Amino acid sequence: MPAIEVRDLRRRRGDVEAVRGISFTVETGEIFGLLGPNGAGKTSTIEVLEGLDRHDHGTVRVLGQEMPTGAASVKERIGVQLQTTGLPRYLTVAETIALFASFYRQAPADPDHLIARLGLTGLKRRMNSRLSGGERQRVALALALVNDPEILFLDEPSVGLDPHARRELWAIIREWQSSGKTVFLTTHDMHEAESLCDRVAILDHGQIVAEGPVPALIASADAEHAIWVEADGVALGDGFETDVMAVSRVLRDGDGVLIYSTDAMATMASLLELRGRGALSFASFQLRIASLEDVFLRSTGRMIDS
């Protein structure tokens, strides 16, 4: 049985259809990422899965339970970290964890073990209001793991974290997954999706534009090579690429142009040749290693953060 099954999910927010008929399946034991720019419908989707919100159309099953009717029993078995993490100001870390532990029928065998695992032992008696951003994030994660959940939901887990805290977080999530648990996360960070997720679905304007295991998605984007051409002050005019060899597509972004090529060598050679005889002017170019960014570009025609 898959951990999560979504069929034709639709959710309206006021006049806008935030989620427009998406379907995907998350298998038990994998880290699944819902990747997309802000406003793509990621939070609307995860809220339905967590039982925080009800959907307008479609079928949603979490741990085999139909949502939202099964929300009460699903909540016993999932752990959630919301996008914004508020902690009660005047409680200590240990008090907060004990409070949340009391909400679940199956209390954790040993909250101290969890506290130690998240590196919070030294902070047990500290007030939540005195924690740093990274520490708050770890407490929030402890709260999400306090019932030893079967699925861990993370909404934009590394927003606002410094690189060190973010790597720490990823390590904890991976370690936790290695015990056979499922992780569902949303992110707009390509790098996070690439380094953490087994499989991603790319969401744009409420629809899934690409889905699959991360290496396979990147490989599909790699069928074409991407060459980034940086302008030298004068914008590259429309149609400049007509004389460049082996160009399949062109995407403009800011001062530069991204050229997709069916033959990278031929394309680069002709770029240099055209520049050499003054037919074309540009500052530099570089061959890009394909990433999820390219998958997103190919699917949507835009950069994710533009």
Added chain:
Amino acid sequence: MSSFVKLLVASLKEFGRDRTTLSFTIILPLLLVAFFGLALNGGSQKLTIGISKLGWTTPPMATFSLQETMLADVAGLQQNQNVHTESGSPSTEMARLRDGTVDAVLAYSPGHIRLYFDKSNGATSLAIQSLDRSLTTGIGSPNRATPPIVLDPVRGLANSRLDFVIPGILATAIMWLGIFAAIPLVQQREQQILRRFAVTPVPRSRVVLAQVASRLAVGLAQAVVILAAARLVFGVPIGARFGSGIGSLVLVAALVLLGALAFVSIGYAVAALSATQSSAHAWAQILTMPMLVLAGVFFPVSLMPAVLQPVVAVLPLTYLADALRQVTMNGQYFAPFGVDLAVLAAWIVGALAVSVRFFRWS
């Protein structure tokens, strides 16, 4: 059920560790008790009245026609344990009044009685004027067999400004406690803590009930602290109409719970109608400030102009203060006890209806 206890304890801890709320709910009311106690209690609670049987030399403050039976009244005055009397010549007694050793001088002879007192001494002046009233009342009734001068109200009045104010302070403290419950609630919503609770299996009702229960517990603690301070430091009695026994204490506790419930409901209605913490703060101030002045907590509402009386008559604080007074002191009440309870109950129902209708969890 253990999650309820945990939520309750957590709520109490958060309350106790937040210095702002703590000072508003416990320290400020205690300061009020201290201020009013020092201002109104003015030293001895016993009236010392010098009695002189001879004539007088200074112009009289009040003159009464003294019937034969009045002599017995004055004898009754001498027996009242809250009035200390002494006898002396008019010149000695007047000198002692001027230097403050006696609070008043009662000079009588068959047919006349004159009462001298120091007008500048506010507390005793009030008491003496009431003594004067009770004497006049006694004289006014034609068929009196035994002198009906009741000295109890005289004693009551000596202490009464404080007796009156203490239940008002307690009611005010409960009002602050309840209405300002809006602030942490809106804060929990703003910081997504309520949403965080919502993704756990704990029912929303349990979260709310635990918070209400913690406020009610703090309300009882306020009552204990305020009434104990008033009693131990200033000798203000608890329980008048219903006696001073354990029954009155139970009744005070029940009223405190009812009042706290009414004001917590109003606080939750404020939270329901406020999008942000600062707007909740503004609403809490807008509601509590006028009540502080208009609800008769520090002086009787009868002193309020007629145009404001309709406003006074709808304020929940008016009824909580009045109900607490009915249990703790003698005197004039604003409304029948049952009406006090009914109005508070109506506020609970109304405020809860607004909260349920408009409250948003995120």
